[in-house]
Amino acid sequence: MTNLPTHTDKKLGLVIDLDTCVGCHACVVSCKGWNTENYGAPLSDQNAYGKDPSGTFLNRVHSYEVQPETGAAQTIHFPKSCLHCEDAPCVTVCPTGASYKRVEDGIVLVNESDCIGCGLCAWACPYGARELDQAEGVMKKCTLCVDRIYNENLPEEDRQPACVRTCPAGARHFGDLGDENSDVSILVKERGGFDLMPEQGTKPVNKYLPPRPKDEQIDILAPLLEPIAAEPTGFLGWLDKTLEKL
Amino acid sequence: MHPAPSIIFFTVFSGLGFGMLAFLGLGKPDVSGFTAFVFFAIAYALAVGGLISSTFHLGNPQRALKAFSQWRTSWLSREGCLAVATLIVMGLYAIGIIFFNTRIGMLGLLGAALCVLTVLGTSMIYTQIKTVPRWHHWTTPLVFLSYALTGGAFLTGQVQITAAGLVTIGILQILAWVIGDKRFAASGSTIETATGLGTIGKTRMFEAPHSSKNYLMKEMVHVIGRKHARNLRIIGLVLLSLLPWALLMFFPFSHMLAVVAILAHVAGALTTRWLFFAEAEHTVGLYYGQRG
Numbered sequence A: 001m002t003n004l005p006t007h008t009d010k011k012l013g014l015v016i017d018l019d020t021c022v023g024c025h026a027c028v029v030s031c032k033g034w035n036t037e038n039y040g041a042p043l044s045d046q047n048a049y050g051k052d053p054s055g056t057f058l059n060r061v062h063s064y065e066v067q068p069e070t071g072a073a074q075t076i077h078f079p080k081s082c083l084h085c086e087d088a089p090c091v092t093v094c095p096t097g098a099s100y101k102r103v104e105d106g107i108v109l110v111n112e113s114d115c116i117g118c119g120l121c122a123w124a125c126p127y128g129a130r131e132l133d134q135a136e137g138v139m140k141k142c143t144l145c146v147d148r149i150y151n152e153n154l155p156e157e158d159r160q161p162a163c164v165r166t167c168p169a170g171a172r173h174f175g176d177l178g179d180e181n182s183d184v185s186i187l188v189k190e191r192g193g194f195d196l197m198p199e200q201g202t203k204p205v206n207k208y209l210p211p212r213p214k215d216e217q218i219d220i221l222a223p224l225l226e227p228i229a230a231e232p233t234g235f236l237g238w239l240d241k242t243l244e245k246l
Numbered sequence B: 001m002h003p004a005p006s007i008i009f010f011t012v013f014s015g016l017g018f019g020m021l022a023f024l025g026l027g028k029p030d031v032s033g034f035t036a037f038v039f040f041a042i043a044y045a046l047a048v049g050g051l052i053s054s055t056f057h058l059g060n061p062q063r064a065l066k067a068f069s070q071w072r073t074s075w076l077s078r079e080g081c082l083a084v085a086t087l088i089v090m091g092l093y094a095i096g097i098i099f100f101n102t103r104i105g106m107l108g109l110l111g112a113a114l115c116v117l118t119v120l121g122t123s124m125i126y127t128q129i130k131t132v133p134r135w136h137h138w139t140t141p142l143v144f145l146s147y148a149l150t151g152g153a154f155l156t157g158q159v160q161i162t163a164a165g166l167v168t169i170g171i172l173q174i175l176a177w178v179i180g181d182k183r184f185a186a187s188g189s190t191i192e193t194a195t196g197l198g199t200i201g202k203t204r205m206f207e208a209p210h211s212s213k214n215y216l217m218k219e220m221v222h223v224i225g226r227k228h229a230r231n232l233r234i235i236g237l238v239l240l241s242l243l244p245w246a247l248l249m250f251f252p253f254s255h256m257l258a259v260v261a262i263l264a265h266v267a268g269a270l271t272t273r274w275l276f277f278a279e280a281e282h283t284v285g286l287y288y289g290q291r292g
Helices: A026-036 A120-124 A162-166 A183-191 A234-245 B005-025 B033-057 B061-068 B075-100 B105-127 B139-155 B159-187 B191-195 B215-220 B226-250 B255-278 B283-288
Strands: A012-017 A059-067 A074-081 A099-101 A108-110 A172-176 A207-209 B202-207
Touching (some): A012 A183, A026 A059, A026 A074, A026 A162, A059 B191, A120 B215, A162 A172, A183 A207, B005 B075, B005 B105, B005 B139, B005 B255, B033 B075, B075 B105, B105 B139, B139 B255, B159 B226, B191 B283, B215 B283, B226 B255
Parallel strands (some): A012 A207
Antiparallel strands (some): A059 A074, A059 B202, A099 A108
């Protein structure tokens, strides 16, 4: 049913640290790698080795330049995937009931055998989190690696989304954002995590952590690295001057 | 938004078909026998042809029947259910008129009301989309209804109603453009709110996440042809409203003239409907440093 649940037991989601992300795209690759061979239809590519390669991805990394009022511009890498919104507009527009939000953990999923590929859910999503697979004609989206996080065949440390598991910078965190004592909730509270496009009223579960202020604190080691002697004195000074005259 | 021909044909022609059926349901014109058959055949060809055209953009059209199940929340599903209900009711009504020379007035009235609701349903598929601020406004259903009813009046030969409709359609279309042009800015969504980086400063895209266009950009960040929008609006409006209105008002009525006027009107409707999609900006464009 495409009615949204009034309450979900958990609000599983991601917290993405824009301060730490180095824009390496490892999460993009690991996401594609896991999801092309697991849940649902593979993530196809079109013209992969040709002039205009394109393909289905559930996670993409944009890079932005932000110019503060004063000071230097900052480059910020910005990974973007489904935010598993509480008020997910993609679910209610679905005509077939293929799109749904799970009551137990709040994950938004697509039942691909019911999807007619009309694309209306992709239109309804403000964030561009859904992509219609051009080979299968069904809508693909982040599943929060639902086939990893509960998978008892995997070692415990692997029971988290592939993007989180692979991030070499530790910029991605996974947990229950409905539990205010969870690590991710504390992180959001302490770092001032925010929603994307709150004016759209989607109430995203995923949160983003802002980049920390840059170039404000002077490095405490910097004074210790001052040059000790600018000009040589004594015998060395005499030698220096004499050699320069030659 | 990508102006897919299948969707343009669907909205224009199914609108015309249901508009025509609405007038036939009200007994305008009060025809019977073979004449009635021709009228209903044209109306059904337009309505059903439009609906079939809409399935051409589906990834898996073989499962289209499932789309009738989610009428509780989905306008696309509601539109499908309403369309089928309308076609059944009007079918029974048409059988009475064509084969038994009996017009069941109440059934026709019900059918006409369902026709209006179906067109409203079609328009709500777009109106409900908050991510496209231009569409998410009361002008969208009014424009769709005025197109369907004016076209329906035209095709059923209701000259007076058509003339009034052509003026209404022109005014509503201009209103929709004037209001629509300001809707994206009024929505408050910017690249700064999309990325949440506005608290630091002015944001611009530094590097795209992929080197060539993907589904999102092809489907929702359509910018081709927008530079001709102004000219196309004028051409569309002249063909849609002004020219057919002038032909009906200032020339002695003849069937040839009516055919020319209808063809101009439909060509105008296809042009402005192309613009309805091509000019619509989706918030996802913000992530690519482009307004949809």
